[in-house]
Amino acid sequence: xxxxxxxxxxxxxxxxxxxxxxxxLWHDGLISGEMHLGTGEExxxxxxxxxxxxxxxxxxxxxxxxxxxxxxxxPVLILRELLGYPDGLCGGMGGHMHLLSKAHLAxxxxxxxxxGPAAVGFALAAQYQRPGTIAxxxxxxxxxxxxxxxxxxxxxxxxxxxxxxxCKDDGWAITTQSDxxxxxxxxxxxxxxxxxxxxxxxxNVSDVWEAAHSAIERARSGRGPTFLHARCVxxxxxxxxxxxxxxxxxxxxxxxxIVSPLTRSLLRPGGAAWRERLAGLKTVCAAVLSTLRDxxxxxxxxxxxxxxxxxxxxxxxxxxxxxxxxQEIGDVLSTALAQVPP
Amino acid sequence: MxxxxxxxxxxxxxxxxxxxxxxxxxFGEDTPLLRRDLLAxxxxxxxxxxxxxEGAFLGAAVSAAMxxxxxxxxxxxxxFLGVCMDAVLNHAAKIKTFSGGTWTAPVVVxxxxxxxxxxxxxxxxxxxxWLAHIPGLTVLVPSTPADAGxxxxxxxxxxxxxxxxxHKLLSETWLEFLGSGGRRTVQYDVPVEGAKGAVPQxxxxxxxxxxxxxxxxxxxxxVSVGVGVHRATEAARALESEGISAAVLDLRTVxxxxxxxxxxxxxQTGRLLVVDEDYEGFGLSGELSAVVLEAGLTCTYARVCxxxxxxxxxxxxxxxxxxxxxxxxxxxxxxxS
Numbered sequence: 001x002x003x004x005x006x007x008x009x010x011x012x013x014x015x016x017x018x019x020x021x022x023x024x025l026w027h028d029g030l031i032s033g034e035m036h037l038g039t040g041e042e043x044x045x046x047x048x049x050x051x052x053x054x055x056x057x058x059x060x061x062x063x064x065x066x067x068x069x070x071x072x073x074x075p076v077l078i079l080r081e082l083l084g085y086p087d088g089l090c091g092g093m094g095g096h097m098h099l100l101s102k103a104h105l106a107x108x109x110x111x112x113x114x115x116g117p118a119a120v121g122f123a124l125a126a127q128y129q130r131p132g133t134i135a136x137x138x139x140x141x142x143x144x145x146x147x148x149x150x151x152x153x154x155x156x157x158x159x160x161x162x163x164x165x166x167c168k169d170d171g172w173a174i175t176t177q178s179d180x181x182x183x184x185x186x187x188x189x190x191x192x193x194x195x196x197x198x199x200x201x202x203x204n205v206s207d208v209w210e211a212a213h214s215a216i217e218r219a220r221s222g223r224g225p226t227f228l229h230a231r232c233v234x235x236x237x238x239x240x241x242x243x244x245x246x247x248x249x250x251x252x253x254x255x256x257x258i259v260s261p262l263t264r265s266l267l268r269p270g271g272a273a274w275r276e277r278l279a280g281l282k283t284v285c286a287a288v289l290s291t292l293r294d295x296x297x298x299x300x301x302x303x304x305x306x307x308x309x310x311x312x313x314x315x316x317x318x319x320x321x322x323x324x325x326x327q328e329i330g331d332v333l334s335t336a337l338a339q340v341p342p
Numbered sequence: 343m344x345x346x347x348x349x350x351x352x353x354x355x356x357x358x359x360x361x362x363x364x365x366x367x368x369f370g371e372d373t374p375l376l377r378r379d380l381l382a383x384x385x386x387x388x389x390x391x392x393x394x395x396e397g398a399f400l401g402a403a404v405s406a407a408m409x410x411x412x413x414x415x416x417x418x419x420x421x422f423l424g425v426c427m428d429a430v431l432n433h434a435a436k437i438k439t440f441s442g443g444t445w446t447a448p449v450v451v452x453x454x455x456x457x458x459x460x461x462x463x464x465x466x467x468x469x470x471x472w473l474a475h476i477p478g479l480t481v482l483v484p485s486t487p488a489d490a491g492x493x494x495x496x497x498x499x500x501x502x503x504x505x506x507x508x509h510k511l512l513s514e515t516w517l518e519f520l521g522s523g524g525r526r527t528v529q530y531d532v533p534v535e536g537a538k539g540a541v542p543q544x545x546x547x548x549x550x551x552x553x554x555x556x557x558x559x560x561x562x563x564x565v566s567v568g569v570g571v572h573r574a575t576e577a578a579r580a581l582e583s584e585g586i587s588a589a590v591l592d593l594r595t596v597x598x599x600x601x602x603x604x605x606x607x608x609x610q611t612g613r614l615l616v617v618d619e620d621y622e623g624f625g626l627s628g629e630l631s632a633v634v635l636e637a638g639l640t641c642t643y644a645r646v647c648x649x650x651x652x653x654x655x656x657x658x659x660x661x662x663x664x665x666x667x668x669x670x671x672x673x674x675x676x677x678x679s
Contacts (some may be wrong), residue, residue, distance in 0.1 A: 029527025031658050032460025034520055042605045084655030095462040095654030110464045111425065112394045145393035148425070173394055175375040181393035209434070241523020243375075254524075258378075265379035270361030276385025285388055 003209035008050060009307050010040035010321055012205065015066040016304050017329040018075055022065065022082060022096075026240050028302065031082045035096060038066030040235040040296060043303035044168050045070055046209025048136060048228075051216050055133035057105035058120035059115035061098040063168075064108040067138060068098030073101050074110075075329075079336035086341055113146025116276070120152040123161035134162040134219040141287045142173025144186045150193075153227070156196040162219035165227045168202060170296075172233045175244055175287060182190070190227035203303045232303070233296035244291040343540045347513040348487045352452075353379065356414065357490035358499045360384050363412060366498060369399060370416030370452075373395030374514075396426035400451065404434045404503070406459055407449040409454075412498060420453040420469050420507060431517075434503035435478030449504070450497045455483075455568055456509040457663055459521035459530050463651040466510075466659075470567070471618070473505050474597035480504040480550060481596040485512070485571040487539045489594055490658060492548030499547050509568045512536040525540055532611040533572030553600035555607075559589035563607035565630055566617035567593045571611060574617045577669035586677050588615075598655055605637045614643045615677045617664050622647035642679055644672045 019037045026035045038045060041063070049070040052058070060067050065082075069075055073089065081088030082096050090100055097110035107118055119137030126133040143149050144167060156163045167186060171178055191195040196214065200207045208230055213227035237245040247254045262284065266277055299305050311318050347353065357380060360366045369390040372382050373645050381389040392399040396417055403415035417423060423430060437447045457466030468592060482497060484490035490508070495506040510516040511532055522528050535565065556571060564574040571592040578588035584609040590605050593600060606613045614634060616627040627645040634641055646664045653659050 013367075018491035020509075026523075027527065030523060032521075033465070034523070039675055081654075084657065086655075090654075093463070093651070093653045093659060095460070098462050098464055098654065110462070111422065113425075145395045145398075146425070147395065147397045173371070175372045176391050176393075181391060182480055239523065241525060243519065246524055261379050262382055265357070266382040267360075267468070268383055268513050271383040272385035272388065274386065280374075280378075280381040280383070280385045280389065283374050283381060287375055308475060316370065 001048070003206050005206065005307065006031050006317070006321060008046045008061045008205050008209065009311060011046045011050060012304050012307060012327055013322065013325045014329060015042050015045070015069050017326060018069055019065060019331065021198050021329065023236070023240055031097060032084065034314045035240040036238065037064040037240065038063050038235050039262070040170065040233040040303065041168050042066060043205035043307065044155070044166065044202045044208050044230045044232055045138070048164065048166055048212045050209070051212055053133070055105070055126070055130050056247050057119070057126065057133070057135040057139045059118035059122060059135065060099070060106060060108040061112070061139050062108070062110045062114050064099055064138070065090065065096055068099055068101060068106055068168035070105070070234070073104055073105055073106065075332045076336045079332065083336070088179070104286065106247055113139065113143040113149040115143075116149035116152035118164050119165070120156050120161055123156065123163045124159070126162055132220050133163060134216060136164045136166060136170060138166050140173070141167055141169035141171065141178045141182070141186060142176075145154060145182060146191065147270070150189070153190060153193050153195060153225070156225040160222070160224040162222070163225040164215050164219060165195070165225060167229045167233045172234070172238065174238045177287070177290060187227070187229050195225050195227045197227040197229060203301055203306055205303060205307050230286065233301045235296050235302065236298070244287060248291050345538060345540050346487055347514040347538050348490055348506065348536065349515045351487035351541050352494050352508060353377065354541070355494040356380065356498070357367060357383060358545050359495055360388065360571065362576035363498070365410065366414060366667070367411055368414045368416065369403070371418055374417060393461050396422060397429065400426040401429035403449045403451075404429050404447045405428060407447040407503075408445060410439060410527055412448055414450045414452055414498070416452045418454070419465055420455040421465055423451070423453065423469070429478055430473070430479070430503070430505070435476045437479060446502050448501050450506055451504070451608070452506045452559050454510045454513060454516045455507040456511055457652050457659060458511040459517060460570070460656045460659060461520060462654040464518075466652045467599040468507075468568070468620035468648070470505075470507055470628070471620045474626070478503065479597060481507070482550065483507045483509070483568045483592070483596055484594060485509075485536050485592055488541045489548060491541055491545050492552070493594065496544045496547035496550050500550060507568070510534075512571050533569060535538040536569065536572050539572060548594070551595045551598035551600055553591050553593045553595070553603040553642050555589065556590070556592045557590040559587040559611070561587045561611060561677055562615055563589045563591060563611045564615045564617055564669065564673070565591045565593060565604055565607065567596060567626070568619060569664045570617040570619050573664050573666050576672065577666040580666060580670055581673055584674070586673060588673060594677065599633065601628065603634045604633050605639060608634050608641045612641050613678055614641050615669070615673055616645040616647070617669055618645065618647040619664055620648060622649045642676050644676050646672050
C-alpha cells in the first residue's frame with residue numbers, strides 16, 4: 001500500500017491553519033497559559049493518525065491539538081476549550097495540555113513521558129478486549145530520559161502489547177539541546193528493550209506513513225510494539241513566546257533585560273575563577289547561537305511546504321483542495337468565535 | 343535596603359550563599375538558561391542542566407547531600423514532584439530517622455507552585471499540605487521578596503531536606519515564562535507587595551517555623567500562606583470599611599508550623615479563618631483547626647481553600663482559587679454567627 005498524499009496534505013494543511021489561528025488568538029490574549037503548537041510535526045501526526053481506526057487509542061503529550069484534529073475531534077469544540085468556554089471539548093476545565101476525548105480514546109497529559117504508560121494501558125485493554133486495535137504514544141525526544149517512559153517500553157515489550165511509540169525528535173527539550181543530556185542512541189535503547197525501531201524523516205509524510213503502516217500492521221496482528229523515531233522541527237520552538245526564539249526574532253527588545261543582569265553577575269566578586277565563568281557564559285551564548293542556526297528557521301524543513309512541492313503537478317486540484325481547507329478552517333473559526341458565553 | 347522582585351531575591355540570596363559555601367550546587371531541567379546569571383558567576387561545574395529525569399536527579403540530589411554536598415535541585419513545577427515523589431517521601435524525609443539521627447540529607451528542592459494564570463490543573467497546584475504531611479520535610483512558602491531571600495538562605499543552612507515553594511504569581515520570571523510569554527495582551531491579579539519589595543543589602547537567614555503578623559485586628563484572625571496572605575490582606579482592608587477588624591497572620595513556613603502564633607491570634611480574636619490556596623481536604627486548613635482544638639481554645643472557624651481540581655478557564659479558576667470576595671463573605675459569616 002502507499003499513502004494517499006492528497007488526503008494527507010489536506011489533514012496537514014488543516015492542522016497548520018487551525019494552529020496558526022490558535023496562535024493568533026493566544027497572541028491576542030484570548031487563550032491563557034502556555035501554548036505548545038504542533039506546527040512542524042504535521043507530517044508525523046498525519047502519517048500515523050490517518051491510519052487509526054475505531055477502537056484505536058492515542059496518548060498525547062502537551063502538544064496534542066494536531067493529533068486530535070486529525071483524529072476527527074470537532075475543531076470547534078477544541079477551539080472553544082482553548083478559549084475556556086463551558087461548551088468546549090472539556091467544559092473549559094482541561095485546556096490545551098489536558099485535552100481528553102473519551103469517544104476517540106484520546107487522552108493528553110502535560111507530564112513529560114506520561115504518554116508511555118498511558119499507551120501501554122490502552123494497549124492492554126486493546127489486547128484483552130478488542131484484539132486488532134492498537135494504542136499510540138506520542139512524545140518528544142526530551143521524554144526518552146523519563147523513567148516511566150522507559151519502563152513502559154519494557155512492559156510493552158514483555159507483554160507484546162500493540163503499541164506504537166512515536167518519538168517526535170526536534171532536538172530540543174525546552175531550552176536544552178537534547179543531545180547534551182541524552183546518552184547513547186534512542187533507537188538503540190528501544191532495540192535494547194527488544195522493540196523493533198525505525199528511523200524516519202519526520203518531515204516527509206510518505207516516509208512516516210509507510211513506516212507507521214508496517215508498525216501498525218505488526219501491532220494489529222499481535223506481534224507487539226514498534227518504536228518510530230522521526231526527526232522534525234518545532235516552528236514556534238517549545239511554546240508560543242519561546243524565549244530563545246524571541247531573542248533571535250526581536251533582539252533589541254529582548255536582549256537588554258538579559259544582558260545587563262548577566263553581565264553584572266559575571267563581574268561580581270565571589271564565585272568561580274574566570275575560566276569557569278567564561279565557560280558558563282559560553283553555555284548561555286551557545287544556546288542562543290544554536291537557535292540562530294536553527295533548522296526551524298528554514299522553510300525547507302517545513303513538512304507542509306515539503307509535501308506541497310510534491311503536489312504541484314496538478315495545480316487545479318491543489319488550488320481546489322487549499323481553498324476547501326481554508327474555507328473549512330474559516331468556518332470553524334467563525335462558528336467557534338460566534339457566541340461568547342456570558 | 344534595595345527594592346527587587348521575588349525571584350530575583352531568591353537568586354540573589356542563593357548567589358550570596360554560593361559565594362560563601364562551595365558545597366552548594368544548583369541543578370535541574372533548563373537550569374543553565376533559567377539560572378544563567380548564576381551559571382556565568384559560578385560556572386558549569388556548579389550550575390548544571392539535567393535531562394527530564396526527575397526521579398534520577400532528585401534522587402541523586404538526596405544522596406549527594408548525604409555525601410557532603412548542598413544541592414539546590416529545581417523542578418519545573420511542584421506538580422511534577424509527582425514523578426519523583428519516592429526520593430522525597432521515602433528517602434530525603436527518612437534518612438535522619440533511619441540513621442538514628444546520625445546522617446541527614448540537606449537538600450533544597452526548589453519548585454514553582456500555584457495558579458492564577460490559566461495553565462490548568464496539572465500545572466497550578468500548591469501541594470504544600472501534601473508535602474508537609476510527611477515527617478522529616480521542611481516546607482517553606484514565602485510571600486514577599488524579603489522573606490523569599492531570607493528563607494532561601496535559611497533553607498541552605500538547614501540540616502535536612504527543605505521544599506522551597508516559589509509562587510508563580512509572585513515570580514516575575516515564571517509568570518513571564520509560563521503565563522504571558524512576552525504578551526502584553528494578558529493581565530494577572532499579581533499582589534504588588536508580594537512581587538516586589540525592599541530587601542536587605544546582605545541577606546541574613548530568617549528563622550524557619552516563625553510566622554509573621556502582616557496586619558493587626560481584633561475581631562478575626564485570618565491565617566494564610568503564599569499568595570493567600572495577599573488575598574487575605576486585600577479582604578481585611580475591605581472588611582475594615584464594614585467595621586470588621588481582621589488580623590492577617592502569614593505562616594511563611596507550613597512545616598514546621600508556628601503553632602504558638604496561631605494559638606495567640608485565635609486566643610485574642612476567638613475567630614479563625616484559614617485562607618489556603620492548597621486543597622481543602624486533609625490539609626493545612628484542617629491542621630490549623632487541630633492546633634486550636636488541641637490547645638483547648640474555643641473559637642469559631644471557617645476556611646476558604648481550593649476545593650476541586652483547578653479549572654483551566656481563567657473565569658472558573660478565579661472562582662476556585664481563594665479570592666478576596668470569598669474571604670470577605672466567610673469573615674462576615676464568622677463575625678455574625
